[in-house]
Amino acid sequence: MALRSPLLFLSLLLMASLAAAELVVVANPRSGIERLTQEDVTNIYLGRYRHLASGLTAEPVDLAGDAALKVRFYRALVGKNLAEINAYWARLVFSGRTRPPHVAENVEAALHYVAAHPGALAYVDRAQADKRVRIVFELGE
Amino acid sequence: MSGEFIMHSQRWMTMLPLLAALCGGNAWAAGHDEGAAFSVRGFGTLGVARSSSDQAEFARDFSQPGGIKGGQWSGRIDSLLGVQANWRATPELELVGQLVSRYRYDESRVPQVEWAFAKWEPDARAALRAGRIGADFMMLADSRLVGYSSLTVRPSTDFFGPLFFSHFDGADVSLTWPLGGGLLRGKLFAGTTSEKTAMAGGIWDTSGVPVHGLVFDYLDGPWQWRASTASVKFSHDIEIARLLAIELRDFGATAAADALTIAGTTTRYHSLGVVYDAGPLQVQAMLNAIRHEAGYLNHSRAGYLLAGYRLGTVTPYAGVSWWKSSRKSLSTGLPDIPFAVLNQTFDFALSTSVADQTTYTLGARWDVRSNIALKLQWDAVRGSAASVLPFIRVQPGWNGRTDVISAVVDFIF
Known part of the structure; x- marks a missing residue:
């Protein structure tokens, strides 16, 4: 489909970049x-x-599988x-160093975990970030 | 095609569905909830390799009593299986145990306890581990057995070959603090070795001796820098050298006899490394220097440069490594008449610790799934005829050159 006007093209570009900015990292509001x-x-x-900085230990939450x-x-x-991420963790786990993130089955479980643990963080779509959590970082894609 | 290769191929065929079942989840992390107090997982490599030279056996490192030669395909040097259990007793305390079955110094594959330690993390900046822990002598050294975690089939033989310790019994403490936009991590370790190794056709008891070291890492975005030093004070001699030393001492060649004595001497391992890992690009560069107080063992230097670039699920890579010893000039001081045989034996003993070679590596890693990788690799070893230390059972006619082709499947579960 040919784009009829440069304006439409620009607004589509803008929408695409807005959609891409929707991935955010959320934290517990009590994390400081x-x-x-x-x-x-x-x-x-x-x-x-x-x-x-607040003295807490951060507890990152990962989604299960290949979400x-x-x-x-x-x-x-x-x-x-x-x-590559699995290979990275294989190195650290099997040399007995750092622990990988906590694994949540889905976004709701991740949000629930963040709401229940002051040091927890998770990544969600902006639209999924509700009152239980605070957005602390936005990822550009 | 040799019978051994056919045997290995068949074994592969039967193992692959088993592997797929074992590695059932789509992603490794899926089945491992870190909130859970107890977890069991593992890693392994099934692979075959062939080395073209008939005159010397190519091995992965000093700990292996035999290698591969004569163009025969073999699963001997790379295949291994490891299982690890982690138990998080409290948020600060974790217990870790790891068993690994691999080709070892006594030619068996009897599983051995690689790690068994308690780890205490009073906060996110400090960690104390005590028990049997990985010998972190050089960058990436304590994950050498986990093929899945690395780009290449095996860690560079030129660089890691002389490092036969994989663990020790003791403790390490590490501290991490932000510095100049990056993170500085310091680690101090000390303990006692608990491993024996294959050496000069026999077993060299390198266990029960003190080891200690210091490691600094600096992490800044895609860059990771490492400087480390470690030392081991040996308490047992290599048997052949010990017998020769007794004879030399009988004839008054005390200095030569002392040079062959390893008990009571210290070996020091120094290394520098840098890894650049950004998106699909991965580059590693490392240097090491190994210094022996024992006159019989030549000092050596080694280095490697490795780069890989991921294209979809396939990562082609290329590398170059080198290992060179500096020859010490030593003689018995005894006249050739009537000591010609003794002098020749002494010179021969010294010649066995010469390394002088460069290895060119080309390969590709294919991530079939997010917990299984297939790798194909070609190593062209180009050394001098004197380069016998990296090889086993070197025969007359050895010219320092061999080509090693390897095909492995690495997995984690």
């Missing part, structure tokens, strides 16, 4: 975290450094596919 940087989120999810949201999250965060 207002904002995190991409580096912070990477350090927390890759188990490099989970000490939060599409999980694939998008790791691609946006570190440019890796799930096989």
Whole structure:
């Protein structure tokens, strides 16, 4: 289909970029975290450094299996596919170092976990972030 | 095609469906809820390799008593299976045990306890581990057996070959703190070795001796830097050298006899490494220097450079590594008449710790699923005829060159 006007093309581009910005990282409102940087989120999810400024230990939550949201999250965060993320964790787990993230079966379970644990963080679509959690980082895709 | 290869192929065929069943989940992490107090998982490699040279056996590292040669396909050097149990007793305390069956110093595959430790993390910045823990002598050294975690079929033989310790009994403490936009992690470890190794056609008891070391890592975005040092003080001699030393001492060649004595001497391992890992690109560069107080063992330096770029589910990679020893000039001081045989034996003993080679590596890793990877690799070892230390049962006519082709499947469950 040919685009009829440059304006329509531009607005489609804009919509596409808005849709792509919908992936967010949420935290428990009692965590004391207002904002995190991409580096912070990477350090927390890759188990490099989970000490939060508030003194709490961050507890990242991952989605189970090959969930599409999980694939998008790791691609946006570190440019890796799930096989690479698994290989990364195989190295750390089997050398007895850091623990991988807590695994939730679905987004609702992830949100429930974050709401119940002050140090917990999860990634969800912006539309799924409800009053139980606070958005602390937005991922550009 | 050799009979052994056919046997291995058949074994593969029967193992693959089993593997697929074993690795049932679509993603590894799916079945492992870290909130759960107890988890069991594992890793393994099934693989065959062939080395073209008839004159020397290619092995993965010093711990292996035999290797592969003569173009015969064999599953000997790379195939292994590991199982690990983690029990999180409290949020701060975790117990970890790992059993691994692999080709070991005594030619058996009797499973051995690789790790068995308690880990205490009072907060996210500090960790203390005590028990049997991984010998983190060089970057990536404590995950060498987990083929799935790495790009290549096996860790570089030139770089990791001399490192026959995989664990020790003791403790380590690590601290992490933010520094200059990145993270600095320091680790101190100390303990006692608990492994024996294959050496000079026999078994060298390298257990029960003190080991300690210091590691610094700096992590900054896609970059990870590492500097480490470790030392081991041996308490047992290599049998052949010990017997020769007794004879030399009888004839008054005390200095030569002392050079052959390893008991009471220290070996130090220094290394520097950097890994750049961003999106599909992965580059590793490392250097090491191994210094032996024992005169009989030559100092050595090694390094490698490896790069891979992922295209979809396939990651082609290429690397170059080298291992070079510096020869110590030692002699018995005894006249050739009537000691020619003794002098030759002494010179021969010294020549057995010479490494002088470069290895070119080309390969590809195919991530079939998110817990199974297939790898195909070609290593071209190009060394001098004197480079015998990396090989086993070197025969006359060895020219320092061999081509190793490997095909493996790595999995985690």
